[in-house]
Amino acid sequence: MKKVVKFGGSSLASAQQFSKVKSIITADKHRRYVIPSAPGKRFSGDTKVTDMLYDCYDTAVSGSNFEEKLDKIHERYNEIIEGLHLDLSLDKEFDKIYEYFKNGAGVNYAASRGEYLNGIIMANYLGFEFIDAAEVIFFDEDGEFDSEKTNNILSLRLEKTDCAVIPGFYGAMPNGTIKTFSRGGSDITGSIVARAVKADLYENWTDVSGFLVTDPHIVENPEPIEIITYRELRELAYMGASVLHDEAIFPVRREGIPINIKNTNDPSAPGTLIVESTCKKPKYTITGIAGKKGFASVNLEKDRMNTEIGFGRRVLSVFEENGLSFEHMPSGIDTMSVFVQQSDFEEKEQKILAGLHRSVDPDFLEIHSNIALIAVVGRGMKSTEGTAGKLFAALAKEDINIRMIDQGSSELNIIIGVNEKDFEKATRAIYHVFITASR
Numbered sequence: 001m002k003k004v005v006k007f008g009g010s011s012l013a014s015a016q017q018f019s020k021v022k023s024i025i026t027a028d029k030h031r032r033y034v035i036p037s038a039p040g041k042r043f044s045g046d047t048k049v050t051d052m053l054y055d056c057y058d059t060a061v062s063g064s065n066f067e068e069k070l071d072k073i074h075e076r077y078n079e080i081i082e083g084l085h086l087d088l089s090l091d092k093e094f095d096k097i098y099e100y101f102k103n104g105a106g107v108n109y110a111a112s113r114g115e116y117l118n119g120i121i122m123a124n125y126l127g128f129e130f131i132d133a134a135e136v137i138f139f140d141e142d143g144e145f146d147s148e149k150t151n152n153i154l155s156l157r158l159e160k161t162d163c164a165v166i167p168g169f170y171g172a173m174p175n176g177t178i179k180t181f182s183r184g185g186s187d188i189t190g191s192i193v194a195r196a197v198k199a200d201l202y203e204n205w206t207d208v209s210g211f212l213v214t215d216p217h218i219v220e221n222p223e224p225i226e227i228i229t230y231r232e233l234r235e236l237a238y239m240g241a242s243v244l245h246d247e248a249i250f251p252v253r254r255e256g257i258p259i260n261i262k263n264t265n266d267p268s269a270p271g272t273l274i275v276e277s278t279c280k281k282p283k284y285t286i287t288g289i290a291g292k293k294g295f296a297s298v299n300l301e302k303d304r305m306n307t308e309i310g311f312g313r314r315v316l317s318v319f320e321e322n323g324l325s326f327e328h329m330p331s332g333i334d335t336m337s338v339f340v341q342q343s344d345f346e347e348k349e350q351k352i353l354a355g356l357h358r359s360v361d362p363d364f365l366e367i368h369s370n371i372a373l374i375a376v377v378g379r380g381m382k383s384t385e386g387t388a389g390k391l392f393a394a395l396a397k398e399d400i401n402i403r404m405i406d407q408g409s410s411e412l413n414i415i416i417g418v419n420e421k422d423f424e425k426a427t428r429a430i431y432h433v434f435i436t437a438s439r
């Protein structure tokens with residue numbers, strides 16, 4: 001039996017957290033492949049090492065003195081090494097990093113050092129082999145993750161390795177330079193390693209007792225989800241449930257490997273099991289609620305729009321020509337709205353409006369900004385009548401104006417758009433009606 005275990009930054013922020021991690025690993029001999037993130041926040045208001053590295057590298061690139069900032073990062077690692085009483089020095093590594101920063105090694109290289117150094121400490125502490133992710137995780141010429149090359153090389157390498165530490169978050173480009181995944185990407189590395197060794201389980205250790213029905217910053221003590229499917233999870237992770245990177249399910253899904261989200265600070269809690277499919281009846285109609293702020297909508301009106309062949313295609317071409325992807329596109333007989341990420345849209349808005357006038361000549365065109373999207377997700381929604389009615393009644397009771405409704409064709413989710421100021425209130429109202437009031 002083989003288990004791949006990924007520990008997030010919150011589980012590796014200090015020597016004390018490292019020692020909890022070692023107890024977890026040694027408690028189960030099947031926990032053989034370890035993916036560490038960089039040290040995270042030790043307390044609220046603290047700074048993650050990854051953010052310190054980005055900041056330090058920015059300073060280096062601007063030509064200013066960055067020594068003090070790099071020393072602060074070095075101190076964070078020394079604090080861990082000393083706290084664990086390890087016979088290990090990272091002095092040579094930091095000398096090298098200093099030189100690389102001075103010579104403009106790139107922001108990806110800079111950010112990756114957080115996991116790289118933590119991997120060296122972890123391997124030393126556990127007595128496991130250290131494998132630099134740059135030797136086993138690969139990106140192609142376009143910077144896309146090269147899944148087949150990685151899987152071939154990584155599986156061969158790990159076949160010969162009983163126990164190893166492989167740092168998360170980065171890999172190498174074909175020319176050997178370092179490239180990182182997007183933020184939170186150590187979750188993806190864990191999933192890639194689990195696929196390569198055909199693991200029985202991918203354990204993802206964090207600071208909460210599983211995937212919670214909703215963000216604990218919005219609802220106090222939300223219930224953990226006992227079991228959730230990959231599809232449900234992807235919807236929630238994409239819509240902002242930050243506990244797992246939304247791309248992390250793809251490698252394990254190919255091999256049908258379950259993911260178990262576990263709490264380093266409460267290892268005996270069962271956490272959340274993420275599976276391909278389950279016959280277990282969900283406890284509630286909905287499985288989870290997640291959402292994000294920062295969307296804008298472009299609303300078009302034109303008489304007899306529905307009879308104009310190619311109207312939708314021409315609208316979307318304008319977005320495509322401007323390099324923008326869209327999130328949702330609800331439409332009526334004579335109306336259509338396109339939802340986009342506001343931050344990407346802002347700099348291109350006038351070009352897009354002009355493009356729309358030219359290509360579809362609408363009767364009316366307007367932009368709404370500062371919209372939050374909330375996804376209500378659940379495999380149980382399909383078989384439960386009145387879910388949408390219950391949802392809208394709960395929002396109406398709280399005087400929340402719904403700007404958009406989109407039900408996915410799989411009936412797995414309902415997405416609603418609300419004003420950003422109503423985001424938290426709406427999430428709490430949905431949690432209350434489907435969870436608290438259904439107990």
Ligand SMILES: Nc1ncnc2c1ncn2[C@@H]1O[C@H](COP(=O)(O)OP(=O)(O)O)[C@@H](O)[C@H]1O
Binds near residue numbers: 007010206208217
């Ligand atoms: N639905 C959710 N379930 C669990 N945690 C969530 C959810 N939504 C947001 N979070 C936040 O995600 C955090 C864990 O993710 P992250 O900070 O990336 O952890 P790690 O450092 O272990 O990688 C939790 O502390 C919690 O605040």
Ligand SMILES: N[C@@H](CC(=O)OP(=O)(O)O)C(=O)O
Binds near residue numbers: 007186
């Ligand atoms: N350290 C990286 C990658 C990562 O996955 O971190 P964490 O597991 O702490 O979310 C980041 O901060 O984005």
